[in-house]
Amino acid sequence: MSIAASYFHSRNMNRNVKWESDNIKIFEKTGTVVPVNIKDRRKDMKRKTVVLTIVIVLMLALCSTGAALLWAGSKKEEAAPPKKEAAVEEEMAVEGEKEEPSDFITMAEIRRQIDEANIDWMQQKGKAINVALQSESDTWALEELGMLDLFEELTGIKLNYTMFEEAQLREKTTIDYITKTGIYDLAMSDPAYMSSYAKAGVVEDLRPYLNNPQLTDKEWFDPDDFPQGFKDMGTFYGILAGWPMHLSGQMLYWNKKYFEKYGLDPERGPRNMDELRDFAKKCHHPEDGVYGIALRGLRGDGLNVFAWSSFMRAFGGRWFDENWNPQLDSPEVIKSIQFYSDLLKDYGPPGVANWEWSKIMTAMAEGTIVITVDAPTFSYVIEDPEKSKTVGEWGYGPNPAGPKKQVMTPFSWYLTINKSSKRKEATWLFIQFIMSKPVQVAIGGPIIATGRLSAIADPAFEKGNPWLPAWREAITENAQYADALARPGFPQWPEVGDIMGAELESVIAGLKDPADAAKAANTRIRQVMEEAGYYD
């Protein structure tokens, strides 16, 4: 008999037991298997069940108290919007009707202005619309300031909104469009994809709604308050596929404190590419943990390609010629790739080939980079004392000019109506409401970059934001350099942009040299266009 078995055997008084363990006994003669110590086991089982029940009850209790707390009154939010400090924030109410929603306009004033509109807001009463929004400051502001609730109250339309992260938003809406199920009546869209949507006919043309006097008070809504360029960016195949939500794109940032430290004029940012390189060089001190410049390196049509596209155009390059032949192997484009990647390789932080906008913004807030050309919305975080160590140190300016021109890549999110929606008029009322003057002024405080020119220009926003005038000046000047061809809108753009992004990233990472990368991108892009039937 084995050692272990004999150990158990000797332990057992009853000679008839052949083998015994925690659970069972096997009798010698018959080999019968019998459970051991039934009474103890039952007690043990009972104890275990009690414990398990307690755990389950505890978890359920936790969940229900959480749910109860939510019912008790605090506003529901998908993700906590970041807190901004200073007087501006404290005066913005989250609950209660008594306090004003915004520092810049009172609720009464909002209602008064809404009433001025010569339409019946209640005409779609009783309907319910599903709205897919991207989770970002515009939409948080709308929620936080009670604008969405106001909409429901005003129009009698039930609003079901969900906030998504960018990629998830696209995934959900893509499947919605493909299967034509019409789950979301309204979705926020990236113009890069809108051309595909327009071509496939899955989004509504907004112009009939805009021009319908029953639905829209055109004079009050003032569509000309939105820059034509941005409306054009939302127009594809002859239809106005979406309404621009805000004026964004690019802007030049530089850290005035470091400029001064390294012998540069803190009030003067680099005006052209040579100065950009020169200033970055002077501010590049890795031994102090300070890097001259950071630009988007991570591949993606909305990532490194977005940032680089303005450089490409500034050097005189273009994506396609009149017959849709890709022009990426032209000397101007190659030169821009060379400039962009050299700038990053020589004066950028290590690993910048993996950086997208959030890392750049973090580095700015940490004070490890000095110059960048990126989205104007960064100021929201880098000037927030709760999130940034470099508050008040930033200078703002327009994109630096290239050898051929001065270019800014514009960008905005667009509100689109799903063609499979059964409540299009109600959805349009929603668009008209949140893009209206009073609401845009109200949310102008927290987000600054609204869609309306008049709202941006309002001096009331300067309260609590000392950096605002410089920022506003920069963005206004920069707007005139907006180049719609920097990021052309045609259905194959996402794939084309992605291919270019991968090649660009390899150059920044030191894998390829610019000419090879450009040629590789050009060949592959040409193949994509060919498969899509552009050369037939």
Added chain:
Amino acid sequence: MVIAEKNKIKFLLPVLIYLNLFVIFPTIYTWYMSLSDYGLEGSRFVGVLNYIRIVKDVIFLRSLLNTFYLVIAAVLIQFVLGMLIALILNRDFIGKHFVYWSILLPMIIAPVVVGLTFRILYDPSLGLINYLISMTGFKGPEWLTTPSIAMLSVILVDTWQWTPFMTLLLLAGLQYVPEDVHESAMVDGASSFQRFVFITLPIMKNIIALALIFRSLDCFNKTFDVIYMTTRGGPGYSTETIPTFAYKTAFTYLKFGKAASQSIVLFFAIMLFIISLRALIKEELVSS
């Protein structure tokens, strides 16, 4: 067998019915998608055009290679590491339960958080890993942007997160290895290494096969989150795997038919892989 044979079908029926309900429609539909030009504008039957296109695509072939490289390397490393840890946990020592929980934790954290965390940790300027390395005087590599290292970084993240899976299974398997067999071998003069290789491993063969099979399956299909969060398939295409590539083809390029065909190719590749794996280990879980 002793137990009445008539029951054997009865036992299997619930599972078979349940699975078939879920499997039939998606399988047929995916085949259909792969044979059409399926996008926003509807679908149009094109036969094997998608397959021809992807087979000629260098990037697709590269992704396929990367996928296998990732899976084979990751699973091998995780097996060795997981086995070592399981052996250690099989003994008794102070603080054993604490070690057990700390090993289990990585598997429990949501993949998106793991991906984001490692993305920051790996960053040469913002992250802790290179910072700690620099304290010893060496300069840490650029984990995510050096092509040769990028895939290894991804494998490292996967190992960190999923070695516990191996450990959990292998430890459960170790419980079934009888002590007395070891003891008689010890009496016969075998060293612990010999005992391990010639006794423990063969006894655990089935559990090992299980662990390897399921870890490989997950590694093929579920590493999307990690790669997407850390490198997006870069630098260049060095960490592009079929799942990430298919995702891009579907949701960025809006070519769902092509994505379906890529997935089907991967599916067959996985099937071949699993069959070979089972044959290699001579696993006999369900041999008649």
Added chain:
Amino acid sequence: MNRLLKKVGTQSLLYFGVILIILFFIFPIYWIFGTAFKTPLDTFKLPPKFIFNPTLENFIVIINKTQFMELAINSIIASAGSTFLSILLSFPAAYSLARFRMKRKNDLAFMILSLRMFPPIAVAIPFFIMYKRIGLYDTRVGLLLLYTAFNIPLATWLLIGFIKEIPVDLEEAALVDGATHLQVFRKIVLPLISTGMMATAILCFIMSWNEFFLALILTGRNKTLPVFLYSFINFREIQWGPLMAAAAIMSSPIIIASIFVRKYLIRGLTLGAVKG
């Protein structure tokens, strides 16, 4: 003397290995949990502050001001429910495949396995269409049923493995002595595979708990926690604090549950005697 040295040697090697392992696995966890307690300014500080003023703000925000607790219910229902259901369905199937003689048993088992070989991207649209037609879109039950379908292959195969570890003779002996099949299950098979069963349950639960892609596609308002986590990544910034806090809270149920079933997971010497 030599033997003592050898013992000390192996013991210290053992402990050294243990420490290395713990460091390797704990380090990122420390970062995650640490960030959950830090203010945004402290998060990326280098040199990192190992001793800092912890703040509970992130946790408070998650619990009070977001939908976290509500959505946790969805996750629990989907994960716990699918784990339970899949083990319930798989156990008989596993027993059948492990014990009985059958033609084409291998093919059958392989077919069950092949469900897990499917890349999720491919099945996203078909499942979406299917669910929308049946009316299971955006329901907790829908997710529960789906996760069960994906857990069944795992549960079945794992249980087959563990059942095979038990020698048939034990069951045969009991049957000869007049036990019914049910008694055989309850008194012999179940106790002996409890280790394996628990491991299987934990794995199925974790897989379902963290599953993201199909949950995103097939839910709207009734989403699960992994989908919710993504809302902390957005156009302006990534909210590290709340995100890590949410992740920390998300991992707690599994840890707590594991502690309670630990007796089943690590058994002592006794089981080994079965094969003697």
